[in-house]
Amino acid sequence: MPATTKTNTQLVVNGLLNENPIFRLALSMCPAVGISTTVANGLLLGVAVLFVQVFSSCTISLIKDHIHPRIRIPTYTLTIATWVTVIDLVLAAFLPVAYKAMGIFVRLIVAFAIITMRLEVFACRNTVVASFWDGIGMGFGFMFGMVALGAVREVLGMGTFLGYDVLGFRPMLFFVLPAAGFFLVGFMMAVFNYVETVYNRRAKRGL
Amino acid sequence: MREILKITIALTVSCLAAGLVIGTTFIFTAKAKQQNEHLNVQQTMFGLLGYGKHRPAPPELRLYSVYRYIVEQDDAMRMGYLVPVRKGSGEGYAFVVLDLKGRFLESHDLALTAEEALSAEDRKKALLPELKASAEIAFADTMIIACMGGERTAYLLPGEFPGFKTFIKAMVALDPQFHILGLEVIEHEEDPGLGGEITQDYFKNQFVGKSFEKLKKLTVIKEPLPDDYKRYLETMGIEEGGLSAREVGQIQKHYQDKDIYALTGATISSAAVTNGVVGMAKKFAYRIRILDRAVDTGQVPVLF
Numbered sequence: 001m002p003a004t005t006k007t008n009t010q011l012v013v014n015g016l017l018n019e020n021p022i023f024r025l026a027l028s029m030c031p032a033v034g035i036s037t038t039v040a041n042g043l044l045l046g047v048a049v050l051f052v053q054v055f056s057s058c059t060i061s062l063i064k065d066h067i068h069p070r071i072r073i074p075t076y077t078l079t080i081a082t083w084v085t086v087i088d089l090v091l092a093a094f095l096p097v098a099y100k101a102m103g104i105f106v107r108l109i110v111a112f113a114i115i116t117m118r119l120e121v122f123a124c125r126n127t128v129v130a131s132f133w134d135g136i137g138m139g140f141g142f143m144f145g146m147v148a149l150g151a152v153r154e155v156l157g158m159g160t161f162l163g164y165d166v167l168g169f170r171p172m173l174f175f176v177l178p179a180a181g182f183f184l185v186g187f188m189m190a191v192f193n194y195v196e197t198v199y200n201r202r203a204k205r206g207l
Numbered sequence: 208m209r210e211i212l213k214i215t216i217a218l219t220v221s222c223l224a225a226g227l228v229i230g231t232t233f234i235f236t237a238k239a240k241q242q243n244e245h246l247n248v249q250q251t252m253f254g255l256l257g258y259g260k261h262r263p264a265p266p267e268l269r270l271y272s273v274y275r276y277i278v279e280q281d282d283a284m285r286m287g288y289l290v291p292v293r294k295g296s297g298e299g300y301a302f303v304v305l306d307l308k309g310r311f312l313e314s315h316d317l318a319l320t321a322e323e324a325l326s327a328e329d330r331k332k333a334l335l336p337e338l339k340a341s342a343e344i345a346f347a348d349t350m351i352i353a354c355m356g357g358e359r360t361a362y363l364l365p366g367e368f369p370g371f372k373t374f375i376k377a378m379v380a381l382d383p384q385f386h387i388l389g390l391e392v393i394e395h396e397e398d399p400g401l402g403g404e405i406t407q408d409y410f411k412n413q414f415v416g417k418s419f420e421k422l423k424k425l426t427v428i429k430e431p432l433p434d435d436y437k438r439y440l441e442t443m444g445i446e447e448g449g450l451s452a453r454e455v456g457q458i459q460k461h462y463q464d465k466d467i468y469a470l471t472g473a474t475i476s477s478a479a480v481t482n483g484v485v486g487m488a489k490k491f492a493y494r495i496r497i498l499d500r501a502v503d504t505g506q507v508p509v510l511f
Contacts, residue, residue, distance in 0.1 A: 037400030045399070068217040070210075075221050082225040086232045093236035096243040104396055104403060173431075176400075177472050 015137020022145030033181030042150030046143025057135035255380035309497035368483025385419035402476030
């Protein structure tokens with residue numbers, strides 16, 4: 001894949017919609033399904049992924065010319081692990097409140113497919129600036145997916161939203177469990193695909 | 208061959224660079240992190256005793272730490288307890304050594320200040336010259352005894368036990384009869400949304416008020432948490448919780464001898480916490496009785 005020709009705005013929109021990590025690329029499904037049980041959980045994991053993705057993307061695009069092609073993946077993993085550790089330590093030392101809420105999410109990230117994949121596909125072929133915006137787009141895209149899943153699962157599974165009781169009862173406890181997470185991801189993928197087909201059909205008719 | 212060498216060198220250099228970055232960050236953050244942890248533990252301790260922002264701890268409340276060591280000397284295992292003692296008009300520390308049957312063997316006075324006692328290294332430095340050169344000591348755990356006006360009001364037990372993924376660090380508070388006063392999860396890596404719910408009030412408050420008798424055979428049950436109980440657990444300790452005193456009394460009576468309701472989708476984490484808490488409380492009750500007896504026999508002027 002050659003270097004990107006997209007503008008920065010296009011890169012961000014791309015991460016949010018066209019190549020949404022959860023609904024289009026179907027990457028990092030385990031954490032997405034396991035953790036998106038509430039809006040707050042989804043949001044916190046999203047923020048954690050955003051930071052690690054942006055930092056790792058920038059690092060890799062900076063040193064891309066010095067990476068030996070046969071040890072790309074180990075280098076990516078090393079970079080991600082380093083950033084995860086650094087963020088974990090800094091949060092623990094200087095933002096204890098944030099660390100209490102986000103600590104477990106940050107440590108979970110090391111093995112996320114979405115970050116490695118973005119480094120492999122995008123960051124090692126593009127400039128630092130483009131990689132930065134791609135990281136932002138992917139991070140927010142992941143966050144958007146997690147929050148969307150979390151909202152549906154929290155309301156349907158626990159009858160609450162952001163911890164506040166909105167329904168007063170638990171409609172379907174099933175939605176809290178991981179299996180329902182997969183079900184919901186599939187359903188939302190279908191919605192994404194449907195919107196895309198309709199959009200493309202309209203665009204064609206417009207021509 | 209050249210390719211292999213190149214790869215090896217590249218990997219080594221990347222690992223070294225990563226190590227350097229992490230190491231530098233660690234050096235800059237270690238002190239602040241430790242301080243935060245210490246503060247966190249302090250807050251947890253006061254919280255478990257029922258003191259917080261709105262209810263400051265009374266000045267006569269004292270927390271005494273007792274450090275337990277395993278001593279290996281002359282091919283025999285012994286127990287050692289580093290305890291705070293009266294020394295003249297002030298306070299000092301002594302090391303009480305017991306044999307495995309709990310009999311008092313000896314007591315050493317230690318030259319240790321209150322500040323030094325907080326650091327594991329300083330404690331060891333003060334301990335080693337008192338023991339025989341062949342002796343080896345290993346730190347086991349800490350227990351904290353809360354006293355008010357010479358009376359014991361609670362025991363605080365920091366500890367860790369295996370969870371679903373890795374160790375869960377927690378602190379259990381017991382009253383002088385070893386009934387559970389409270390549980391606080393300090394650090395864990397359970398899955399958020401599932402096992403991570405062990406930090407929620409509606410789970411950990413289930414332990415509050417369980418008697419020592421009940422505790423001995425406490426298990427988890429896989430039933431949904433009843434709504435009235437959940438409301439009670441979540442409003443526990445809040446002045447205006449919405450539950451009347453009569454309701455609270457009824458719920459307490461009804462659920463007093465129930466087992467722990469497991470978290471939805473996280474039975475293993477729930478069982479791990481339950482077993483961990485039970486184990487900590489049982490072992491502590493056994494040890495403190497032995498220590499009390501030994502301290503009596505040895506006439507050690509302990510502060511607690």
